[in-house]
Amino acid sequence: MKLKFNKKAIISFLPFVALAMLFWISSIMTKDATYSKDIFVKIQTDKDHIILDTELYKTNVTLSGTGLKFISISSFDKNNPLLVNIQPKDNLLTVEKIINSLHKEVDSKDIKIEKVVFPDTRIKIEKKISKNIGIRFNGLISFEKMYGYKSNPFFKPDQVTVSGPESVVKEIEYWRNEYKEFKNLKSSIKEQIRLEKPHNNKITITPETVELNIPVEEYTEKKLDIPVKINGIGDKNIDIVPRNIKISILTGVSKYDHVNVNDFVASVYINPDSLVEGSFPVSIIKKPSNVTIQYIQPDYVEVFTKSQ
Numbered sequence: 001m002k003l004k005f006n007k008k009a010i011i012s013f014l015p016f017v018a019l020a021m022l023f024w025i026s027s028i029m030t031k032d033a034t035y036s037k038d039i040f041v042k043i044q045t046d047k048d049h050i051i052l053d054t055e056l057y058k059t060n061v062t063l064s065g066t067g068l069k070f071i072s073i074s075s076f077d078k079n080n081p082l083l084v085n086i087q088p089k090d091n092l093l094t095v096e097k098i099i100n101s102l103h104k105e106v107d108s109k110d111i112k113i114e115k116v117v118f119p120d121t122r123i124k125i126e127k128k129i130s131k132n133i134g135i136r137f138n139g140l141i142s143f144e145k146m147y148g149y150k151s152n153p154f155f156k157p158d159q160v161t162v163s164g165p166e167s168v169v170k171e172i173e174y175w176r177n178e179y180k181e182f183k184n185l186k187s188s189i190k191e192q193i194r195l196e197k198p199h200n201n202k203i204t205i206t207p208e209t210v211e212l213n214i215p216v217e218e219y220t221e222k223k224l225d226i227p228v229k230i231n232g233i234g235d236k237n238i239d240i241v242p243r244n245i246k247i248s249i250l251t252g253v254s255k256y257d258h259v260n261v262n263d264f265v266a267s268v269y270i271n272p273d274s275l276v277e278g279s280f281p282v283s284i285i286k287k288p289s290n291v292t293i294q295y296i297q298p299d300y301v302e303v304f305t306k307s308q
Helices: 007-029 095-105
Strands: 032-044 049-051 056-066 082-085 111-117 125-136 139-143 147-149 154-156 159-165 174-176 180-185 189-194 204-206 209-214 216-231 238-241 244-252 265-269 278-281 283-286 292-297 300-305
Touching: 056 095, 082 095, 095 111, 147 244, 180 189, 180 209, 216 238, 265 278
Parallel strands: 032 082, 125 174, 139 180, 216 265
Antiparallel strands: 032 056, 049 125, 056 111, 125 159, 147 216, 154 209, 159 204, 189 209, 216 244, 238 300, 244 292, 265 283, 278 300
8 A cells, every 4th residue: 555645745844844953953052061072282382492292182171051152162173272381481281271271262151161181291391492504415426437526515505404402403413415326427416405304303404405516527547656755663774665656546637737746645654663674565645535546556665774
């Protein structure tokens, strides 16, 4: 048996149902009610100090008032927490401070703060400082054969400003870029690279990117005759053969004419306490930083005692 409905009767009855629902909701929303929930509190301090602990706390609050008024109250969730100011000289987060901040957000005429559950908590606050420090390259640089540095790599700007808690910032001596490799270079590099992100979330750096410059040029061979200096024996009557050695170096073409014998010191060390005649190795103890020594010839000298 099929049931038959009077559509016109149903449609005409719907407004009365809607009106009844509206009155029911209105009666509920206008009644006094008690509302308890967890909210998030975010602490903040003045611009010259920094909070070392977590800045976000959860607490439970109980409010009373008409249900309709609760609609206008913020949820105070993680994304929109209740802000509470803490001063360095009064660094205790208390129920009283939370209630005072709630009063600024909640209309006390319509909503009453019945209870806040939160243990008094001491907040670690420290002076905030900033300082400028140098940047060190973090990575690998290699060149094509017969190419090398024209001058030392450099950053623009060559410093970074580090800000944060005084106890942390004062221990930081330099900053590095994120690891970067440049392989088989044969031309100069100019590239924006990112600096490492701070491991401490209380530290900030400015800027976060810098320009790295790696000047590159072609290298060529140059040979020089270098006198050998005797070290370690004082005024003893010693002679060496040969007195000069030949060195082969690689240097940038822009510096070829400027590199000379005076840029190098070759030395043989003879221990005065165990002086014996024989062969001693030659060391290059001074050279320009942008020069590569290919070989020394000979790399040993013969040591003799002079006849009296």
